[in-house]
Amino acid sequence: VVILLDSMTRLGRAYNLSAPTSGRILSGGVDSAALYPPKKFFGAARNIENGGSLTIIATALVETGSRMDEVIFEEFKGTGNMELKLDRKLADRRIFPAVDIDSSGTRKEEILMSPDELKIIWTLRRVLHALDPQQAIELLLNKLRETKTNFEFLVQVQKTTPTTNGDDAV
Template identity: 50%
Template sequence: MSSYSSNTRRRQSRPQQRSNVPGRRTVSADEKKFLAGTAVNPYPRIVLEKGSDDLSVRALDLICPIGMGQRALVVSSPGSGKTTFLKNICNAVTNGHPDMKVYCVLVDERPEEVTDFTRSVTAKVYSSSMDHSNNNHIKLVDKVIAEAFKEAAAGHDVMILLDSLTRLARVHNTQHRGGGRTMSGGVGAGALEVPRRIFGAARKVEGLGSITIIATILVDTGSAMDTVIFEEFKGTGNMELVLSKELAEKRVFPAIDVSKSGTRRAELLFEPEEYRCLNLLYRGMASTNNVSAMEKLIEMLQKYPGNSELLESLKNISK
């Protein structure tokens, strides 16, 4: 009897670690409803040019078109312009697609970078800077994801701009320490489960709304852990925008690596004739090196006031 009571007291005195254990995120009814729906290819296209004439977003519309429900990675080495891209995308969407709910999420960033980002965009910015705890980082992202599921389950279209998926994965890896074996790069087995599920939430669901996630991921940082994180997420998206360190060093912006960037099933986002012209543009850029290709595209973007005029100029090229 006394032995039973002693064991009971020991069990009752154990602290609950629910918030620190990966995979124990509370799943709401909205999340269950949205994820149980039928996922379809991203559609319709989010035309960034509608809200901005910036050359970077016009280039993105052509090279990596974004549909509602897109799961997009912005692959970038330090100094290649990823944060500027996110700012431009954010402002283009809030100006051109006011019905879309936009959330900018900054995780483990420098405080001054948070201030600069907040002052540069019109959307609400959710941030947990580097001086905050890992628990705070996790709670912030969970809050935004829960809100996104609520809106999407109600039939609304949501966009989350996350900077960065790498830092979020690092945070979850730190919280996961002691929870099992460690893989290469110091990444714990199962540590990336929650970040994968968060990124995987992006989709368009028949009869409901959509969640579009555009997340940055870091490469060429010199960290073995960051390399493992990138390899884990590589191929999980349906759009990849790869920024070129070579172009950035040559001060060619937007520094897009045309040969490595693209959107899966992009043909679903354009009219047939538009897509034919787009393929002609792609072929022309593929026939030269990356620097020349991007310089030529920038020249064409400057020549024509809009992308429709640019594509129209290619219509007379033989089929």
């Protein structure tokens, strides 16, 4: 089962308006008790009985200038397995997907990949981090277009990425 939620920030705001007050107000005007039901909802993805599967994909409003939005986002930030941050400047330039590569990533990726794959990914991230966001996404998209599989992509990256210790490749 997959649940798409737009947005967890708005869900937090709604509970903040409708939940009974606890008397303990966090910065930004968020009642601490108001975030308990949304946290419980997101926790459901990890607490499925009998081995079922539930994935929750949620958006969050960030950089809105609202302290409440920041507080709500920070409360939920640690509960996710990955973050995919979009970049408005890239979207305005019509570069899609408009992903901020530097700010995006998967938590606990070491359990999803082999040590060799992980080493290549970390090297790729260092290279992309040194570029501006537009150069980084364009380089990544061009490399992805040149390959048909993830394995082929990683082999290509390994061949063409210099390491920091002076070797020609990873």
